[in-house]
Amino acid sequence: MAYRDRTGLYITFRQSYAHHGQKLEFSKWDQKEERQNLIHKDVDDNVVIEMDMLAPKWVAVESDINFLLQNTQRNIQSLDKQYAKHVLPSFSDKTEQENEIQRLTIDITSDFQKCHRILQTTKRQTKTIQGSEALVAQNLLANLASRIQTESAQFRKKQSTYLKKLRGLNSDFSSSDAKLEDTVSDVAISQSTIQQAALMEEQGEDERAVQHERAIAKIAEGILELAQMFQDLQGLVIEQGALVDRIDFNVEQTQVHAKSAEKELTKAEGHQRNTGRLRFMCILVLIIIALLIILIGKLAR
Amino acid sequence: MNLNLSAQSYFKRMFQEVSDLKVLLLEKETTKIVSSSITQSNLLEQQIYLTVLIENQREKLRHLKCIAFLRPTSQTLRFLCEELRDPRYSEYHLYFTNILSKSFLERLAESDDFEVVKTVQEIFLDYLVVNNDLASLNVPHVIDNTPDSWLDSALERTQQGLVSLLLSLKKKPLIRYDVNSFISLKLAEEVSYVMQNEGQLFNFRKSDTPSILLILDRKNDPITPLLTQWTYQAMVHELFGINNGRVSFHNASLPGETTEIVLNPALDPFYNEARFDNFGELGVKIKDYVSQLQTKSTKKANDIESIADMKQFLETYPEYRRLSGNVNKHVSLVSEISLKVQQENLLEIGEVEQSMVCNEPQATDFSYVQRLVSSNISENTKLRLATLYALRFEKIDPAKVASLQGLLLANGVSPAKASIIPTLLHFSGVAARQGDIFPPTNIFSRARSGFKGLRGVENVYIQHSPFLKSIVQDLLQGKLKESTHPYYNIDATTENVHEKPQDIIIMMVGGATYEEARFISEINATHPGIRIVLAGTTIHNSSSYIDDIMYMASRIK
Numbered sequence: 001m002a003y004r005d006r007t008g009l010y011i012t013f014r015q016s017y018a019h020h021g022q023k024l025e026f027s028k029w030d031q032k033e034e035r036q037n038l039i040h041k042d043v044d045d046n047v048v049i050e051m052d053m054l055a056p057k058w059v060a061v062e063s064d065i066n067f068l069l070q071n072t073q074r075n076i077q078s079l080d081k082q083y084a085k086h087v088l089p090s091f092s093d094k095t096e097q098e099n100e101i102q103r104l105t106i107d108i109t110s111d112f113q114k115c116h117r118i119l120q121t122t123k124r125q126t127k128t129i130q131g132s133e134a135l136v137a138q139n140l141l142a143n144l145a146s147r148i149q150t151e152s153a154q155f156r157k158k159q160s161t162y163l164k165k166l167r168g169l170n171s172d173f174s175s176s177d178a179k180l181e182d183t184v185s186d187v188a189i190s191q192s193t194i195q196q197a198a199l200m201e202e203q204g205e206d207e208r209a210v211q212h213e214r215a216i217a218k219i220a221e222g223i224l225e226l227a228q229m230f231q232d233l234q235g236l237v238i239e240q241g242a243l244v245d246r247i248d249f250n251v252e253q254t255q256v257h258a259k260s261a262e263k264e265l266t267k268a269e270g271h272q273r274n275t276g277r278l279r280f281m282c283i284l285v286l287i288i289i290a291l292l293i294i295l296i297g298k299l300a301r
Numbered sequence: 302m303n304l305n306l307s308a309q310s311y312f313k314r315m316f317q318e319v320s321d322l323k324v325l326l327l328e329k330e331t332t333k334i335v336s337s338s339i340t341q342s343n344l345l346e347q348q349i350y351l352t353v354l355i356e357n358q359r360e361k362l363r364h365l366k367c368i369a370f371l372r373p374t375s376q377t378l379r380f381l382c383e384e385l386r387d388p389r390y391s392e393y394h395l396y397f398t399n400i401l402s403k404s405f406l407e408r409l410a411e412s413d414d415f416e417v418v419k420t421v422q423e424i425f426l427d428y429l430v431v432n433n434d435l436a437s438l439n440v441p442h443v444i445d446n447t448p449d450s451w452l453d454s455a456l457e458r459t460q461q462g463l464v465s466l467l468l469s470l471k472k473k474p475l476i477r478y479d480v481n482s483f484i485s486l487k488l489a490e491e492v493s494y495v496m497q498n499e500g501q502l503f504n505f506r507k508s509d510t511p512s513i514l515l516i517l518d519r520k521n522d523p524i525t526p527l528l529t530q531w532t533y534q535a536m537v538h539e540l541f542g543i544n545n546g547r548v549s550f551h552n553a554s555l556p557g558e559t560t561e562i563v564l565n566p567a568l569d570p571f572y573n574e575a576r577f578d579n580f581g582e583l584g585v586k587i588k589d590y591v592s593q594l595q596t597k598s599t600k601k602a603n604d605i606e607s608i609a610d611m612k613q614f615l616e617t618y619p620e621y622r623r624l625s626g627n628v629n630k631h632v633s634l635v636s637e638i639s640l641k642v643q644q645e646n647l648l649e650i651g652e653v654e655q656s657m658v659c660n661e662p663q664a665t666d667f668s669y670v671q672r673l674v675s676s677n678i679s680e681n682t683k684l685r686l687a688t689l690y691a692l693r694f695e696k697i698d699p700a701k702v703a704s705l706q707g708l709l710l711a712n713g714v715s716p717a718k719a720s721i722i723p724t725l726l727h728f729s730g731v732a733a734r735q736g737d738i739f740p741p742t743n744i745f746s747r748a749r750s751g752f753k754g755l756r757g758v759e760n761v762y763i764q765h766s767p768f769l770k771s772i773v774q775d776l777l778q779g780k781l782k783e784s785t786h787p788y789y790n791i792d793a794t795t796e797n798v799h800e801k802p803q804d805i806i807i808m809m810v811g812g813a814t815y816e817e818a819r820f821i822s823e824i825n826a827t828h829p830g831i832r833i834v835l836a837g838t839t840i841h842n843s844s845s846y847i848d849d850i851m852y853m854a855s856r857i858k
Binding site: 009250 | 307310314344403407422505
């Protein structure tokens with residue numbers, strides 16, 4: 001894996017050319033320093049700011065979601081510790097632990113949901129964007145969606161094993177096969193857990209047991225919500241190993257899109273011209289109708 | 302010496318230097334190179350949200366930083382200079398696939414008015430990664446108007462590809478070549494010149510035993526690309542064509558539509574495992590694969606009560622979906638293969654081919670060929686049979702060989718195609734070849750092949766082993782003769798060249814085949830300490846090989 005860095009040599013070459021050193025941002029600006037304004041003005045003295053230097057607003061979602069995901073990762077780690085402590089048999093009161101677990105679970109779930117909401121709003125915001133920018137937005141969303149998906153899947157897996165232990169279900173199935181099993185069965189388990197909690201309440205069981213069961217049901221609900229979110233995100237994510245995951249395929253598609261976009265544009269122009277004419281005719285018809293009404297009114301009187 | 306790993310680490314190097322939203326700037330050739338080893342999701346993970354071609358019209362997006370992965374050609378230089386004079390992106394990090402000349406750098410620097418270029422690097426990935434140990438240079442034709450002369454463009458591209466292959470593997474090998482092939486010698490000359498000229502780049506730690514670059518000419522084995530293939534990867538390439546990991550075929554269950562799929566051993570565990578299996582083993586494996594999916598889905602059916610749940614489960618779980626998608630892909634591909642095998646009567650044809658190539662020449666062979674050529678099979682299959690017969694019986698029965706062209710014409714083969722027989726015999730007939738691609742006919746070797754018969758041939762369809770096998774086996778044992786494969790430009794008596802080599806790079810000028818690749822992988826897997834990489838100017842199947850010969854025929858005139 002040999003490589004060679006030629007940057008040094010390149011810069012030496014570049015320095016030997018005198019005309020260099022302009023900054024990209026000021027490229028079109030007035031070179032006479034004394035007359036230079038803070039905001040650039042073009043020939044007709046209109047204020048011009050080069051918009052293409054600035055990143056569009058929606059780009060910021062990436063750092064927002066990064067922040068949220070880092071937060072959840074921390075929370076999941078401390079949750080892991082709590083789970084480990086909780087399943088150990090002991091005689092002491094575990095209410096405090098349970099409360100902590102519940103708090104963390106709710107935090108994590110709500111963070112994931114926040115991520116999901118941010119993604120949805122950005123998706124709506126970026127709908128109107130045209131051209132390459134639209135592709136950038138689409139790809140950015142796909143990347144974020146797949147990251148949220150993997151994170152939340154891991155979280156769900158952990159939760160459902162915990163839930164199984166609490167419910168006294170046998171969770172020791174062979175770990176090699178368990179990977180697929182777990183993601184599949186967490187939905188089923190959660191559903192039955194919620195049902196059970198409701199059932200116990202109906203039967204008027206002892207207060208503490210009901211509360212305990214309710215707490216578990218809360219976690220189960222969280223899992224279900226996340227499962228729903230997971231499905232929503234699936235639409236955004238690129239299927240790995242499929243044709244859509246090929247770089248050359250995507251480049252080809254872009255070219256096809258660019259061509260069809262051009263066609264659309266010419267068509268749209270045509271439409272626009274037509275709508276102008278149409279609007280004029282509408283106004284004429286309306287005037288005629290108005291005149292007719294006036295005429296009829298006059299005649300009736 | 303794992304091509305895939307080395308490519309991955311190059312890309313890691315490229316992408317991780319800049320953290321921010323990025324655009325990847327490519328050209329046609331490098332798009333293929335990138336696609337051969339990484340995927341769109343890999344790009345997204347690295348915050349590369351846009352991939353564009355340098356030759357296309359593009360918008361300005363100055364909030365993006367640009368990573369360019371380009372070949373150092375004059376055309377690229379022109380595009381790049383234009384780009385730098387009016388930059389579309391805020392920064393440029395330039396990565397070139399090969400050695401840059403000083404003048405190239407100078408012209409680039411001259412155009413960089415805004416000083417937007419931040420890095421210029423050479424990373425040596427100027428070839429397509431096909432398997433871990435198989436590379437292709439994507440050069441379809443190499444020969445100009447005589448068997449001894451290169452097409453200029455092909456020579457340049459091959460030399461660049463080979464040099465970058467050596468650099469990416471960190472090897473400065475001794476070069477050996479086919480003594481009867483002038484184009485091999487010419488390539489050896491070119492590569493050796495670059496190695497000397499760029500001594501600094503090729504300054505690698507010396508290994509105990511010198512590595513070997515073996516340059517071979519396709520003309521010495523015209524048989525292998527013409528035979529019907531019976532192992533998965535080779536079969537798919539023979540019947541549908543693998544085009545840089547993409548395969549398109551007509552799916553019988555969806556009439557009128559072409560299905561396009563991706564076959565990448567690095568991403569598809571089933572394919573990685575089954576690609577060297579023969580057709581019979583493949584059938585068993587695919588059945589297991591299907592039942593694996595079945596057990597997974599029935600287990601779920603117990604957990605989930607209604608059909609709606611079941612449906613939801615199918616849609617929701619990507620892992621399961623990926624598995625079922627992959628099973629589906631391979632099942633439809635294999636069923637398409639078996640359909641082709643029936644249509645083309647390949648079982649019978651394969652048997653005739655193998656007995657013709659691997660056994661003693663028999664008088665009955667001609668009648669088999671005659672009967673099959675007049676049966677209802679495709680033009681190329683007829684042509685394959687006839688060319689194989691011609692190569693085998695060139696000296697044994699010249700009269701019948703001469704009659705083949707007429708036989709083909711009478712059975713609906715186009716004159717242009719039928720006329721490749723004399724061209725092929727001219728380029729790689731007995732007089733043009735060295736070494737024995739057919740079992741020799743003297744008594745001793747007959748005794749040896751008798752032994753082989755005793756040990757029992759497991760499968761009549763894959764008796765043939767490529768000529769490359771005997772060369773590589775001799776090389777590994779230190780027995781490859783200098784009279785047939787001399788060293789380029791070194792005095793063999795002074796250097797320690799008679800040791801058994803461990804790291805070998807084989808360059809097949811005129812195209813390698815998947816059958817040869819399978820054999821190389823087999824050696825790599827069964828001989829610890831031995832590492833071989835095979836590279837071809839292209840990867841041939843019979844139709845691309847026939848096209849190549851037709852191209853040669855058209856150049857000769």
